[in-house]
Amino acid sequence: MQTRDEFVARCSPRWHELENLLADGRNLHALPAASISRVATLYRSVCADLMRARALGCGSDVTGHLDAIAGRAHNVLYGPEPYRLRAAWQLVARDFPRALRNNWLAFVISTLLFGLPLALGLAGSLHSRDFAYSVLPQAALEQAAESYSEGFAGGRSEGQDSMMAGFYVYNNVGIAFRCFATGILFGIGSVFFLIYNGLVIGTVLGHVIASGSGSNILTFVCGHGPFELTAIVISGAGGLKMGWALIETRGRTRLGSLRAEARELTALIVGAALMLIIAALIEGFWSPSALPALAKWVFSAVASGFVLLYILLGGRDFRGRGNA
Amino acid sequence: MARDGSHGAEREPFDTTAVIETPEHVRFHYQLAGPARRIVAYVIDLLFRGAIVFGIAIVASIGSITGSEGLAGAGMGAMLLVIFAVEWGYYVLLETLTSGRSIGKRALRLRVVKRGGLPLGFGDSVLRNLLRAADFLPSFYAIGLLVMGNDRWFRRLGDMVAGTLVISEERVLMQQALQIKPQPTPTELQRLPERPPLSPGDVEAIELFLRRAGELSPARENELAEMIAPIYARRLGVRYRDAARFLALLYHRATERA
Numbered sequence: 001m002q003t004r005d006e007f008v009a010r011c012s013p014r015w016h017e018l019e020n021l022l023a024d025g026r027n028l029h030a031l032p033a034a035s036i037s038r039v040a041t042l043y044r045s046v047c048a049d050l051m052r053a054r055a056l057g058c059g060s061d062v063t064g065h066l067d068a069i070a071g072r073a074h075n076v077l078y079g080p081e082p083y084r085l086r087a088a089w090q091l092v093a094r095d096f097p098r099a100l101r102n103n104w105l106a107f108v109i110s111t112l113l114f115g116l117p118l119a120l121g122l123a124g125s126l127h128s129r130d131f132a133y134s135v136l137p138q139a140a141l142e143q144a145a146e147s148y149s150e151g152f153a154g155g156r157s158e159g160q161d162s163m164m165a166g167f168y169v170y171n172n173v174g175i176a177f178r179c180f181a182t183g184i185l186f187g188i189g190s191v192f193f194l195i196y197n198g199l200v201i202g203t204v205l206g207h208v209i210a211s212g213s214g215s216n217i218l219t220f221v222c223g224h225g226p227f228e229l230t231a232i233v234i235s236g237a238g239g240l241k242m243g244w245a246l247i248e249t250r251g252r253t254r255l256g257s258l259r260a261e262a263r264e265l266t267a268l269i270v271g272a273a274l275m276l277i278i279a280a281l282i283e284g285f286w287s288p289s290a291l292p293a294l295a296k297w298v299f300s301a302v303a304s305g306f307v308l309l310y311i312l313l314g315g316r317d318f319r320g321r322g323n324a
Numbered sequence: 325m326a327r328d329g330s331h332g333a334e335r336e337p338f339d340t341t342a343v344i345e346t347p348e349h350v351r352f353h354y355q356l357a358g359p360a361r362r363i364v365a366y367v368i369d370l371l372f373r374g375a376i377v378f379g380i381a382i383v384a385s386i387g388s389i390t391g392s393e394g395l396a397g398a399g400m401g402a403m404l405l406v407i408f409a410v411e412w413g414y415y416v417l418l419e420t421l422t423s424g425r426s427i428g429k430r431a432l433r434l435r436v437v438k439r440g441g442l443p444l445g446f447g448d449s450v451l452r453n454l455l456r457a458a459d460f461l462p463s464f465y466a467i468g469l470l471v472m473g474n475d476r477w478f479r480r481l482g483d484m485v486a487g488t489l490v491i492s493e494e495r496v497l498m499q500q501a502l503q504i505k506p507q508p509t510p511t512e513l514q515r516l517p518e519r520p521p522l523s524p525g526d527v528e529a530i531e532l533f534l535r536r537a538g539e540l541s542p543a544r545e546n547e548l549a550e551m552i553a554p555i556y557a558r559r560l561g562v563r564y565r566d567a568a569r570f571l572a573l574l575y576h577r578a579t580e581r582a
Contacts, residue, residue: 166404
């Protein structure tokens, strides 16, 4: 048996040694090998000291001090998994399409929540101008119609291309991320943003067609549409899945149910983000180019086929028995 | 690994700490970061992000001054890309590279860790930072702050989905052992049992009180001591005259032999 002072006096040299090894801003792997193993040894003895200090009732300052040292050493010793290119490739080639197929129902619902308002907006604004004006301000719609009236036969300057690519990334990826994130509010946010964006996109499209620039806008949209619209729907599906996990908990706590979905959610949203970046590049540089309409439609067909096949077949194990 | 939530029979203290159990089966406590410090860290990050966008805006405007439409457009495009990257990618990049410390968090000695105390990975960081869009609603992180205030571990929605905590790595200074003044006389000590039946928690509470006692007015010191002294007096079956002095003697008795 010993008093607090004896205990502190006996053990504090190794506490100081560990603190010095962990001095601010130093990376563990930058230390000499002997020091690294010394850190591990000291960490274990500090952990033991911490338990003893608690058993002895040494007071909150001693245990607090040891908690802090042990915590920092723990953080340094148990570093994050190193990032490998292979993990990124696996996400694209396997985890993302698999997560999507596992959640096909959310995907279908998300498609309907986005597609029906889009069809409604399209039909409504084709039918009457007043419908379009009741959805969006007249000035914004006329500006959209105006910008597609010339077509892209002359192409656009490179400067304008870069600017629009920047704008598409900023705006569209933001829309998709919001569709996803607000799903945490029991799915309500995702439902709202899917319907809202579907309606707006459909209305603009319908209005521009009604203004007589139909072939211009459709030729423009056909290239990036397959990536962009799919990605927005996937983000929405992720949000719906998140909201549903809070409602249908399968016997877990609400949080536990949410946590169980985290891995698939990450795969879905990172995959959607990659698709959106591809879409923005196409939208910025390919869609407004002066290439003939036929080339753009062929490209669109190829892109749609690729997205479809990727979603259906990506990440399936064909070598093994049946599908994964 | 820490089991999620409660630790069964052993009750966690009512405190702003998170208990983490390591693979060595040692439990230690992390100090959790409360909303106030996290807001300050957020503001620092916000200023820093603003500075990045401002810097790019200056470079982009140089392009438009030259009068070339191409350069101006490219500048605008680059600026929008940067704004996007700063809005959605700033935290993910910094938290992944520095295992959980953005610039503002570093300034306030905060760190994001996984619930089990392990450093967070790319996927965790993506989830917790994308969910900022939900925490921010309806504006100025109203939902996030509300959720944080109601959570035992100060988590906002993003932390809940990603399974992360924000901890404070404040260093705790060890203090000198507490000296009782004036020195306890043998007659005073005689009246108390040699090993008073106090739990470590009791001793800690008394110690915290005695360390603060010097800063309090005598009346307040006595008032606080009177709240707790009768409990121990009854337990030990003794009487006391001065409550604060009684607690000091009790503490002395309890710690002279551990």
